[in-house]
Amino acid sequence: MSALKVEAEIYNFGGRLLKLSHESLVNNCSMGVNLYLPKQYYEGKTKIPVLFYLAGLTCTPANGSEKAFFQPYADKYGFAVVFPDTSPRGVKIEGDDETWSFGTGAGFYVDAVQEKWKKNYNMYSYILKELPTLLKTKYTQLDFDNKSITGHSMGGYGAIMFFLRNPNEFKSCSAFAPILNPSKTNWGIKCFGGYLGESESDKKLWEKYDPAEIISSNSYKGPVVPILIHQGVNDPFYKVKGDYDYLTPNEFLEKIKGSNYEKDVTLKFVDGFDHSYFFISSFSGEHAAHHAKYLGLLD
């Protein structure tokens, strides 16, 4: 297993933000990841729970750690926050930087099966296995058996997908403006099609990654932990009366009807808010409290 290198250690709120790098064996490239260690870490506490924050299209580990403002809540409740990258970097595959919604910055949290991408685009295995295993070996005060997951847009889809595909792996999940039925959106069709393939049989694999399909098929057999979602009504990628909807919250609400999760998704449409980090940071406190409850951090 490759080693983690500390590139920077920045004092931030009551704890520190570490900028880390390492060689990824599943993505076959060097990866960056940011890690916020809360004040409790520096007070010597052990068994500190962990929240994963998955970012959206175009993002690096910087976006969430600079603009989502989870850190003061991490100090308040006592959890660490992991901010992974959104794709492999610098792998030079033809076509990986032609558009911001596919390739670099757009790994879509899948393990690619298409020949061109499968050596490097394995963000599913990276987030689920390689990254926690690596962090666990160095940061032994953190408890990776007590972790939750959240994310924004592509990362919101990722958070719910990881949670539903891996019962008991994450204690809770939440999302900000997630792509909820990606098989039916431009972004999802492009990324699933490119990384997983476009034939009818390939589309069977899309279903295994699509939160709306997983939840509506009742294939999730773990504990039903309420899922918290916020969606801004003025989000340009969610048009109530427009001709496109990249996020598909209403399709999701339709699909969960009759499923074992029907009553346990709280999807809050919030007037006026857009898709930006001003929206995320306005609700990160509510999401942090949600996760703190299921991580056992509330009295």
Ligand SMILES: N[C@@H](CCC(=O)N[C@@H](CSC=O)C(=O)NCC(=O)O)C(=O)O
């Ligand atoms: N560059 C694009 C806009 C891309 C964009 O809005 N990305 C969002 C996530 S979208 C879904 O995953 C984002 O988080 N951007 C980073 C940020 O800091 O806001 C364009 O030109 O339209």
